[in-house]
Amino acid sequence: MAGQEQSKYAEILLSCIEENYFEAEVALPHHAFARVVSGEMKVIQADKTYSFVAGDTLLFPRNQLSTLIKNPLNGQPYKAVVISLTPERLKDFYTKNPIHFTGPPIHKITTFEKDPMLESFFASLIPYFDLKTELPERIVSMKIEEALTILRAIDRNTDNFFANFSQSDKPDIADFMEKNYMFNLTLEKFGYLTGRSLTTFKRDFKKAFNSSPQKWIIQKRLELAHYQLSEKGRKPKDLYLEIGFENLSHFSFAFKKHFGYAPTELP
Numbered sequence: 001m002a003g004q005e006q007s008k009y010a011e012i013l014l015s016c017i018e019e020n021y022f023e024a025e026v027a028l029p030h031h032a033f034a035r036v037v038s039g040e041m042k043v044i045q046a047d048k049t050y051s052f053v054a055g056d057t058l059l060f061p062r063n064q065l066s067t068l069i070k071n072p073l074n075g076q077p078y079k080a081v082v083i084s085l086t087p088e089r090l091k092d093f094y095t096k097n098p099i100h101f102t103g104p105p106i107h108k109i110t111t112f113e114k115d116p117m118l119e120s121f122f123a124s125l126i127p128y129f130d131l132k133t134e135l136p137e138r139i140v141s142m143k144i145e146e147a148l149t150i151l152r153a154i155d156r157n158t159d160n161f162f163a164n165f166s167q168s169d170k171p172d173i174a175d176f177m178e179k180n181y182m183f184n185l186t187l188e189k190f191g192y193l194t195g196r197s198l199t200t201f202k203r204d205f206k207k208a209f210n211s212s213p214q215k216w217i218i219q220k221r222l223e224l225a226h227y228q229l230s231e232k233g234r235k236p237k238d239l240y241l242e243i244g245f246e247n248l249s250h251f252s253f254a255f256k257k258h259f260g261y262a263p264t265e266l267p
Contacts, residue, residue, distance in 0.1 A: 011086065011140055014129045017078040022070040025183055027193050031085040031162065032060040033147055035122045039078030042069040043109065044242075046179040050109055057118055059110040059151070059161055063171070063193050065180045067242075081125055083147055090162055092141075093148050102156055105163035110155070117150045170195035174208040181220045184244040187213050221245065222258045229266055236263040 017039070036056045043050040043060075044067040052058060053073060070078040112118060125143065128135055151158045171194050180190075190213070191201030205213045221243045228234045228243075236255075237248055245251035255263045 011084045011089070012125060012128065012135065012143060013082045013084070014126075015078075015080045015082050017070045017072075020072060022078070023067065025065065025067050025185065027065050027189075028060060028062050028084075030087070031062050031090075033083040033085060033151070034058055034060060035081045035118070037079040037081060037126075038073070038076035039080075040071045040073040041078065041080065042071075043067070044069070045109075046182065048108075050111075052111075055114065057112045057114075057122075059112075059158075061107055061109065061161070064107070065183045065185070065193065067183075081122055083144060085144065085148075085162075089141075089144050090148075093145055094162075097148075097152075099159045099162070100156075101160055101163065103160050106157065106161040110157075110161055112151075112154060115150075115154050117154060121146060121150055173201070173204045177205070177208075177213075177216075181217050182224060182243045184246065217244070218254060219258070222255055225251070225255060225263065226259065226266075229263055 014037075034057070036052045036054055038054050041052045043052070045064065050058075054076070072078060121143075128139075148158075173194050173196075176194050177190070180193075185193075187201065188198050191198045194201060194204075196204060202213060205211075205216075209216050224243050225236075225239060228239050229236065236251065240248050240251040243251075245254070252262055252264075
């Protein structure tokens, strides 16, 4: 179906943020194909920060922890068309269109230059958001197939992005946690994102790191904080949130307990 942002089940969605500032930590359950219509979206990941404005088009991989910051820009609210590419849709497409790999799987955000096919495609979707009823399933299916066909036509590496569209693959727990320990998520959520129950996550974590998740995560965050404070000259109040602490006092207490001095007393 197609819908506004309030409909979390819509596969073709118009995301609208009326506030002056919106921030959230997310990990999309499915790959997403998106076009920013107005405003600005910043995507902060473990290894890179992206900024997207009106006219930018991107593929966003599933299960990648990111902080999304959405702002108005040039007097316009944030709006984006987002198409959710579920495993079912991808399997259906690739049963009719053989997959062609040109390299290793792609696990990062992919962006696209302006292209007439992209412009025409997204322009064709906008009127659907004025419908008072659900978009017919046949049209949803056709538009998703059109999107995938266009992507493959303008980027020969597209199939590498969708190399594994199974829901059952499990990320390597050590690699995943080394990249994402600074995100302030529950252990249950970390387990879900690595394809594990909480019990299995704790067991596999112990095997990988010979430590409990709670202890290891706190230590990694504090080591990152120490580096940022001592080598980058940052202030505690400017970094505690981005390394996973909910408030400054908790961060200061944990830092002093671990290192023996407060973050404001670096030797």
